[in-house]
Amino acid sequence: MLRFLASRLGTAVLVLFVLTLVVFVMSRVIPGDPAVVYAGPKAPPEELARIREKLGFDQPLIVQYVNYLGGLFTGDWGNSLATKRPVLDELAIRLPATLELLFAAMLLAVVFGVVLGVVAAKRPGRAIDGVIRFLAIGGVSMPAFWLGLLLQVLFVGRLGWLPATGQFSTEVEYVSPVAHVTGFPLLDSLLTGNWIAYSDGLAHLVLPAVTLAAYPLGLIARMTRASMLEVLGQDYVFTASAFGLRDGLIRWKLALKNALPPTMTIVGLAAAYTLTGTFFVEVVFNWPGIGQFAVGAMLAVDYPAIMAITLLGAAGYLIANLVVDLIQARLDPRVRLS
C-alpha cells in the first residue's frame, strides 16, 4: 500500500516536472520576445531592455528555468500580467468558489446518476432503459456552455425564478455580507447563520451546478447500469431472491453496494473531466472562480497565470485519479495495488 502510494506519487511528481519543462519552453520560445509580450507591442526599446533585465529574460534559458522551478517551491509563481498580483494569490481567492460549484455538481451527478442507473438496470432493454440511456448519452453530448444559456433563457428570462449570473446578488453583498470563516462563501454563510446570503447563494448555485452536472451524470448513470447488471446476474442475488428477500432490498442495498466500486472509478474520472467543464460554465454564469480567471488568462496570453493553471489542473487531475485508485482498493479487496 505504502509502496504503491510512493510509486504513484513519484510518477505524479515526474509528470508535473515534465509539464513545467514543456510549458516553460513553449511559453519562452514560441512567442518570440517575451519582453514584448510583457510590455506590449508599442513599448520603446529602453523599456524592453529594462523589462528583460528585471524579469531575467537576458539570461540563458536554462538559468531562467532553474529560477522558475525555484520559485515554484518557494511559493513565488510569478505575477499575473493582467492584474499585476501574485498568481498564487489570484488562484487562492478563486479556488473556493470553483470547489463549491464542482462539489454541488458532483453531488447532483452522483445522486441522480446512481438512481437513474439502478432504475435502468431494473428492466434492461425496455422503454425506461432506452429513455434513460438516451438521457445519459444526451448529457454527455451536451455542450455545457449551450445548456447553460438555454437554462438562463428558460429559468431567468421566461420564468424569472432564478438569478442569471454571479455567486451572490450585489444587494446581498452590501446588506448582508458573508463573514470569512473557512473561505468557502456558501459554507461560511451557513456557518454564520447568514440566511439572507445563504438562500441567495443557493439560488445562484442551482443553474451552474445543473449545467455542470449534465456530463458526469450521464457517465455515472451508464456506469451504474452496467455494473448493476453484472452484479444482478451473480449467484448470491439469485439466492437472496430465492430466500424471499424483497426485490427493492436486493436491488438498492445488496446489489448496489457491490455495484459501487466501478461506479466510484467513473465518479473520480468524471470529476477530473468536470474540472475542465467549470471553465465554460463559469464563463457563462460569470462565476467568480478559477475557470473564469483561466479563460481570461488564456485570451490575454498571461503566461505566469497560464503556467500556474496548467500545473494546478494537472495536479488536480492526478490527485483525482489517485483517490479513485485508493477508494477502489478500499471498496473492493480483490483490487491489488501494485
Next chain:
Amino acid sequence: MTATTALPAFVPMGGSTLGRIGRVLRTDRLAAIGLALIVLVVVLAVFGPWLAPFPAQGYGETNVADRNLAPSALHWFGTDQLGRDILSRVIIGTGPALTISLLVVAIAAAIGIPLGAIAGYRGGWLDEVLMRITEVFQAFPPLLLAMVTVAILGPSLTNAGLALAISWWPWYARLVRAEARSLRDRPFVEAARSAGVPAWRILPRHILRNCMTPVLVQATVDIGAVVLAAGSLAFIGLGAQPPAPDWGLMVAEGRGQIFTAWWISTFPGLAIFVTVLGFNLLGDSLRDFFDPRQVKR
C-alpha cells in the same frame, strides 16, 4: 485503473463488419437514430452551399437592415445581430466542423496507431518509453491541454485543430498497444513469426487488421467529441475567429442578446448537440455490441 488489465483482443463473430453493423442498427433503435443524425449532418456538410437559403450570408455577408429577426417563414432560425440568416450560417458551418473533426481524429490515429502497434508488439524499452510519454499526456484533461496549447500558439481554427490532435493521439496509442500486446502471442501471429515473416509485414497484416474494430468504434465517438471540443474552444475565443460560420463562435456571438434574441445562440448550439449526439449514440451502441466490457473513458 490499477485493476484494469489489457482488453482481450476482439474475437471475430462471423459475418463481415458491415453485416454486423447492420445487425446493430436493426436491433438497436438508438443506434439507428444516431446513424440518421450522422447522415443528416454529412448531407448538410456536402450539399450545404446548395441547401442553404442564403449561402452568401452563411459565409459572412451582412444584411444590417434585417438584424435580430425572430424565427419566421423566411428565416426559419431567425437572423443574427448583423442580419445574417442563422439557418444558412448553421448549414454552411457543418462542413468546416466535420472537416476539422475528421482531420483531428485522422492525425491522432495516424500518430497513435503505428506507435501503439510497434510498442505493443515489440515490448521492451521502446514500450516503456512510449507508455511513459502517453502517461504524461494523459495526466491532463485533453481539452485543458488543447486550451493551453492554443493560448500559447495564438487562437485560430488551425491551431485549435493542431492542439486537439496533440491531445488526442495518446488515447489511440494506448488502445492499439493493448490490442497488439494481446495479439502478439496468439497462435496465428506466432505461426507467422516462426515461418520467418518479418515484423514489418506481420504488423499491418496480422496486428493492425485485427485492432481495427475497437479503433473504429473509438473514432466514431471521438469525431463527436472533437466537434464538441472545437466548439468549446471557439466559444471562449480560442478557436475559429469571426466572421467564420463556426457553431461555437456563433453561440458566443449571441450570448450578449440571449434574453432578447435567444435564437442567435440556440440554433448553432443545437447543431453541435445534434452532431455530437449522433456520433455518441452510434458509437455507444457499437461499443456495447463489439465489446460490452470496455469501460468508456
